[in-house]
Amino acid sequence: EFVFNKGDKLALIGENGIGKTSFFKLILEQIKNKNTKLKNKDITINNTNLGYLKQAQNQTHNNNNQDKIKQLEQQMLDEEILADTQKYEQVLEQYNKLSNQTISQKEQELIKLFKFDKQLYTKEQNTQNLSGGETTKLNLIKILSKEHDYYLLDEPSNHLDIQTKQILYKYLNENVQSYIIISHDVELLNKCTQKIIEIKDYKFNIYHGNYEHYIEEKQKETQNLMKIKSHNQNEIRKLRKNIENIKQWSAKKLNEMTSHLKPGQATSNFGVGRGSADSVSYTHLTLPTKRIV
Secondary structure, three states, X not given: OEEEOOOOEEEEEOOOOOOHHHHHHHHHHHHHHOOOEEOOEEEEEOOOOEEEEOOOOOOEOOOOOHHHHHHHHHHHOOHHHHHOHHHHHXXXXXXXXXXXXXXXXXXXXXXXXXXOOHHHHHHOOEHHHOOHHHXXXXXXXXXXXXXXXXXXXXXXXXOOOHHHHHHHHHHHHHHOOOEEEEXXXXXXXXXXXXXXXXXXXXXXXXXXXXXXXXXXXXXXXHXXXXXXXXXXXXXXXXXXXXXHHHHHHHHHHHHHHHOOOOOXXXXXXXXXXXXXOOOOOOOOOXXXXXXXX
């Protein structure tokens, strides 16, 4: 059973194509339908206040009152309004009021923290015009500003520069209580996770500790498997040796059992020239009275 508890800082890892992102979608589906199963295993989330960060990609960034803000900006550039101080102050007041309503205090804090352009944040509606790093920052600010109880973060450090990554690591450790991360960023997995969930053969393997500890445990597992394999190979060699010894012993005993017969009698009695070699006649064969061990 997979349980996502408050305070868990987890990493979800596995081979490409194993279904890590699909697993996130299953969690979201369970929150919606309350009964999702994964390979007959329950997915348990103890709180439904959950935020989901998708991998950075071009997408529409919707903002309320965006059209109104653009209209006000155009008015502030109008020559007639610029010439009328009273009208200009009225438009400016509306603009500032609307801008403050659009960006929450938490958003402003995150915009400053991630060194994101505030004007770009309020104006930009389509991330197709942004770089990969700017898109990741924008998406992080939008999702983290909601202050959810739980987060599903799919490649949250993608395209970020080294300095911004360090800011993200620190923020996750100090300000976000519960999350599951999918990432190929080893430093992120080492600094920001306390448990590794490995998906292998569509099963969950749980390792307590960060990614470095997970690697150590996997190395131990590999060494143990190699020992078992070596042991099995030694056992196979022993079995083969025993089989060879049995064959040699059988040939020796058969030679002892037929050594007293006259030349040609043994071959005659064993059916040579009288049909199949599989049909052996023991009519004239005298067996020893002692038990062969």
